[in-house]
Amino acid sequence: MTEGRMKDLAIRCREVCRSYGKLKVLSNLNLTVPQGHIYGLLGPSGCGKTTLLKCILGTLKISRGHISVLGKPPAFPGHQVPGRMVGYMPQVHCYQIKCIYIALLTSADISKCCTETQPETQNSKQCRCRSTVARKNSLESGGQKRRVSLGAALLQNPQLLILDEPTVGVDPVLRAKIWQHLVEIVKTGKVSVVITTHYIEEARQANVVGLMRNGRMLAEGEPETLMKQNSAATLEKAFLQLCETSDQVGSKHSTYPQGGVLESGQSLESGRGESLPMLGVGPGPVEELPKYSADWKVRVRHVMPKWRNIAALIIKTTVRMKRMPGSLFFQFLLPVMQISLMCLCIGGDPKGIQVAVVNNETSSSSFSQSLLSFLDNSSVQQVNLSHAEAFAGAYNGEYWAVIGFGNNFTSYLTKRMIQRQVSKEVVDGGSVHVWLDLTNRQIALMLQKKIKDAFEVHQSSLFFFEEPIYGSMNSDFTTFVTPGAVLSITFYLAVGLTALSFVIERKEGLMERCWVSGVSSMETVLAYLISQLIIISVQIILLLILMLLVFKIPNEGNLVLVIALIVLQGITGTSFGLVISSAIDDEQNATQAALGIFYPNLIVSGIIWPVECIPYPLRYISLALPQTYASEALRCIMYRGWGLSRMIVWRGFVVTLGWNTFFVILAIVILKLRM
Numbered sequence: 001m002t003e004g005r006m007k008d009l010a011i012r013c014r015e016v017c018r019s020y021g022k023l024k025v026l027s028n029l030n031l032t033v034p035q036g037h038i039y040g041l042l043g044p045s046g047c048g049k050t051t052l053l054k055c056i057l058g059t060l061k062i063s064r065g066h067i068s069v070l071g072k073p074p075a076f077p078g079h080q081v082p083g084r085m086v087g088y089m090p091q092v093h094c095y096q097i098k099c100i101y102i103a104l105l106t107s108a109d110i111s112k113c114c115t116e117t118q119p120e121t122q123n124s125k126q127c128r129c130r131s132t133v134a135r136k137n138s139l140e141s142g143g144q145k146r147r148v149s150l151g152a153a154l155l156q157n158p159q160l161l162i163l164d165e166p167t168v169g170v171d172p173v174l175r176a177k178i179w180q181h182l183v184e185i186v187k188t189g190k191v192s193v194v195i196t197t198h199y200i201e202e203a204r205q206a207n208v209v210g211l212m213r214n215g216r217m218l219a220e221g222e223p224e225t226l227m228k229q230n231s232a233a234t235l236e237k238a239f240l241q242l243c244e245t246s247d248q249v250g251s252k253h254s255t256y257p258q259g260g261v262l263e264s265g266q267s268l269e270s271g272r273g274e275s276l277p278m279l280g281v282g283p284g285p286v287e288e289l290p291k292y293s294a295d296w297k298v299r300v301r302h303v304m305p306k307w308r309n310i311a312a313l314i315i316k317t318t319v320r321m322k323r324m325p326g327s328l329f330f331q332f333l334l335p336v337m338q339i340s341l342m343c344l345c346i347g348g349d350p351k352g353i354q355v356a357v358v359n360n361e362t363s364s365s366s367f368s369q370s371l372l373s374f375l376d377n378s379s380v381q382q383v384n385l386s387h388a389e390a391f392a393g394a395y396n397g398e399y400w401a402v403i404g405f406g407n408n409f410t411s412y413l414t415k416r417m418i419q420r421q422v423s424k425e426v427v428d429g430g431s432v433h434v435w436l437d438l439t440n441r442q443i444a445l446m447l448q449k450k451i452k453d454a455f456e457v458h459q460s461s462l463f464f465f466e467e468p469i470y471g472s473m474n475s476d477f478t479t480f481v482t483p484g485a486v487l488s489i490t491f492y493l494a495v496g497l498t499a500l501s502f503v504i505e506r507k508e509g510l511m512e513r514c515w516v517s518g519v520s521s522m523e524t525v526l527a528y529l530i531s532q533l534i535i536i537s538v539q540i541i542l543l544l545i546l547m548l549l550v551f552k553i554p555n556e557g558n559l560v561l562v563i564a565l566i567v568l569q570g571i572t573g574t575s576f577g578l579v580i581s582s583a584i585d586d587e588q589n590a591t592q593a594a595l596g597i598f599y600p601n602l603i604v605s606g607i608i609w610p611v612e613c614i615p616y617p618l619r620y621i622s623l624a625l626p627q628t629y630a631s632e633a634l635r636c637i638m639y640r641g642w643g644l645s646r647m648i649v650w651r652g653f654v655v656t657l658g659w660n661t662f663f664v665i666l667a668i669v670i671l672k673l674r675m
């Protein structure tokens, strides 16, 4: 085929094959769309029409064959298919009204809205969609949604318009209007349209129709000619006739994988010695495919992310967020709620713990009385009882401990302190005896601490704990758990929200629209990271205010380092969310994956209990996780005031950055493979 002839064709598919795993969907398919024509692609459900359109758009790769769209293969470096040269209306029925509005805006931004460069008169109908959008609240009916969706595809005045079942579920008046509009726009000869439809008769308005079945093209030609050649009064009857003949021939050629009957590139009629007006798709001589080449600069530019596309995607996400203030509010409030609940409910001292006291010393000046007066009354409620009552109550679960003093506690204790060697009886009589209910370790530990504290205040202890080297005497479990919890909350909120919104956008067809507009997987990932950064920043500001000012969690270190590490963890969570959502197709599975990883990571990362307590094989896994070193680094920054010169601190940053880079690359690769 000469280059001049190629230029007259909007699309040319030769011997195209495409499979999904073992399912062969397109099998040696040929299709030719001349420039300035409406091409009606007809065929039963599941015959591979959408798959073929995606291959033409370059969002699906073909397994074999050749496709040329507007002169070059789709996705060829520097070629704007997918991109500005093509408009696409996907076959999505569950579109939400808000998404359509955003789809229109996104389409306009990404493809640099036509109205900037083209006179309005050229596409007055498209521009009317803008006014429809302005009345976005009224976009409720299916017809309106389809009209706006079509408007989004038309916005950039594409040279090729691909519409996947635009008239399904649309009333006859609107259907007629859509066709009328298509007929009008191809009149200039500069726009070509490919439209799929189940309403075969409406395709009579197309200049050319292609009848597909089982991933093959049965016939291709002008509707009237196809009807004449099959002696059919309607296009539908012609199609049925062709299917019947195809079945008969198919049963004789049972070797065809999908019941196809035609040799590759051969028309059904050519087997009968008649030639259909196949617009150049007949068997013909074996053609040499044109060779395409692109300058290295064009190739580099093709791969490099375009900031205009990223900016458009960020605007899309921002518009989407603004349209869902409830969800946005929830995203800001959730971490604040989580950290507040954590600080309020975890790590504090238990209050009002009842303890039975059996004091056999009666004198008010005794050591035992003095000691008991130093016990923290807000935490420990002393109940004076006899020996029998105390133990009966403890076994009944009424008291968490029994504290006992012997008759001669004061004199024996004095002897213990003065004499170098004392008898066992003196040691025993000069000791405070404590029986603990150890079923609740936290309460038992607190009681032990309170009794020890009382001794220290009373100066009866042999130990004197000096001011701590780092931290404070009052530091509790909350102090330990807060840095890890903040990182974990930021990370997992970003994972969940990114995974969910990405999967939903893909399901709604918004993502596909962006890809067809020429957005690359790298741009998609970068735009998500930047958009999420805005949310994370607000979350972190609120978290820090709450943590440092309300709950008075100490911070001895550089606040910039604290913020930087939390932001990095949030970004890493976003990247991980993108990995999950690019690999998983539906929101339920994506949410399950995010939740499934949450608890094991929380437990093994040393966030709620020190890594030093983890058995050795698990400890190695723990050290490889994204939050283990980061939590340790944040604790060292906040409580020891350490900076980046310390290995523990920079190691936290390096590990987080490493995981982030790994997740970003993985998400880009998975998206690229799946596009």
Ligand SMILES: Nc1ncnc2c1ncn2[C@@H]1O[C@H](COP(=O)(O)OP(=O)(O)OP(=O)(O)O)[C@@H](O)[C@H]1O
Pocket (backbone or CB within 6 Å): 020, 023, 025, 043, 044, 045, 046, 047, 048, 049, 050, 051, 052, 091
């Ligand atoms: N992502 C996918 N993974 C696996 N199989 C798929 C995928 N997409 C489509 N298929 C299968 O490929 C076949 C062709 O699907 P396709 O959507 O191209 O058909 P269609 O002709 O457009 O159908 P319809 O007219 O109902 O939209 C079907 O059997 C479908 O189940």
